[in-house]
Amino acid sequence: MSSSIRTVFREDHEQFRQQVRRFVEREIVPHLRDWEAAGIVPRDLWRKAGENGLLCVTVPEEYGGAGGDFGHSAVLIEELARVNATAVGFTTHSEIVAPYIVAYGTEEQKRRWLPKMASGECIGVIAMSEPGVGSDLRGMRTTAKLEGDEYVVNGQKTFITNGGNADLVITATKLDPAAKELTLICVETDRPGFSKGRLLEKIGLKGQDTAELFFDNVRVPVTNRLGAENEGFKYLTHQLAWERTIIGIRAAASIEAMLEETLQYVRARQVFGKTVFDFQNTKFKLAECKAQATMLRVFVDDCLGKAMRGELTAEVGAMCKLLGSEIQGKVLDELLQLHGGYGFMSEYTVSRAWVDARVARIYGGTNEIMKEIIARSL
Structure with missing residues (x-):
């Protein structure tokens, strides 16, 4: 689903998206393979991101942040997922670490650490x-x-x-x-x-x-x-609903991007004198993937809207993480299969996205834990 027909974002969110997309295409996409080989993203990228206002976007301006909301956060998460740059760790730094300091830190702690985190000088x-x-x-x-x-x-x-x-x-x-x-x-x-x-x-x-x-x-x-x-466990659990929703947001964006890439591939790939897309099996598989992607998008945007209104609950966050990661795993597996042998080659983004997606069912609390949380409300 195109972002133009989504209602969860305002005009300022979409303007921010263009800024983020330009940065991602210029500063991240050309270097992803090198960073994967090195096993680390250079600190210089963090400083560039800070200079462009892409770190700690929800941190208040008085502490060096952009003073945005979860919609701005979601834009950045989606744009990184779109190019399979989830390995760039901005989200953990900006959406998990910084909010803990904003929520529970003293005034002195906020002024000591947050401006440097927003500038990329300090990585949390x-x-x-x-x-x-x-x-x-x-x-x-x-x-x-x-x-x-x-x-x-x-x-x-x-x-x-x-x-x-x-x-x-x-x-x-x-x-x-x-x-x-x-x-x-x-x-x-x-x-x-x-x-x-x-x-x-x-x-x-x-x-x-x-x-x-x-x-x-x-x-x-x-x-x-x-x-x-002795209040740490309570603090950690208070932030988990949004952290888990992030995984669902990332999953939905990844599925949409890989679906588009797969459509381009099957329309160009020739087999037995016709394109892979011309086979009924291909169309049926893609139809199923499109339906799953659309259903997930509607739910994820509803979760995002709840987060923006302060209505997100632990149960809904757990459902967003559970469904997002499970559907992502299944759909990306189907899309990889449609690439045939090339889907197993790391030069194709779908192969790396498929491997990267596997951890979504583990981190942020395993999906088994998500089911336990959801079951408490039954």
């Missing part, structure tokens, strides 16, 4: 996952022991998006190892005792620097605590 990450600890956040083992006016942080985090480039880490910790309550501590990566492990090799999102992070008696002032002690 959220560190929750640990080795052996998946979706059960209360089972984490990273600790923060209070000593005078400092916390001493010890532990290990893994699967951290933007971990290689990270400058500021919102770290989920426990003040009492035996307790379930979590406390969020902001750790600058230049502090003694903090270290980054190797960049993790993944089957998809290869250009995204995913890393392990280590905390060995890292001393952090009490003023770096984000929000109140």
Whole structure:
């Protein structure tokens, strides 16, 4: 569905889309394959994005952001997904990390970190996952022991998006190892005792620097605590509905882009003296994909509208993530199949999109967890 017939966006959103699209085509698309080979996006891109007002778009202007809304966020998410540039980690930085600081940070913390995040000078990450600890956040083992006016942080985090480039880490910790309550501590990566492990090799999102992070008696002032002690789990869950909706937004945009690419391919590809599109099976498969894409688009836009009005619930966010990622996996598999052997070649965007989409059913809480959340309302 063309963005011109979608009602969730205003004129200023579509104007922003043109700005984002120009930047993506100029600064990102020509370099994606190189970044995938390197396993990391250069910091120079982050600074360029900051100069163009593409980072932290919902952060208030007084803290260096653009003062936009979730519609502006969705535009950026969609434009990156359209060219399969999900590995560029702007979304985690701008839509997950920065909002935590806006929502729970002190005035001093906001002025210290947000302007640098908006400019691309400081890259922020959220560190929750640990080795052996998946979706059960209360089972984490990273600790923060209070000593005078400092916390001493010890532990290990893994699967951290933007971990290689990270400058500021919102770290989920426990003040009492035996307790379930979590406390969020902001750790600058230049502090003694903090270290980054190797960049993790993944089957998809290869250009995204995913890393392990280590905390060995890292001393952090009490003023770096984000929000109140033992309230971290509540803070994390408050933000999850939007984080999961992001995955649905990305899925819908990816499906639409890959459907268009596949249509172009099957109309040009000749088999047995006619185009692949001329076969009835091809038309039927594409019809099914179009129907699925249209249905998902309507639902995702409804979820986005709820987010923009402040009406998004945990249940709806979970449904958006569940349906978006499941439909994305199925539709992209069909579209890859229509490319035949070329669909297995990484030079075709559909092959990389298909691989990259697999993690959508895992991160943001596995889809099994999404079903648990939805089931609570039955």
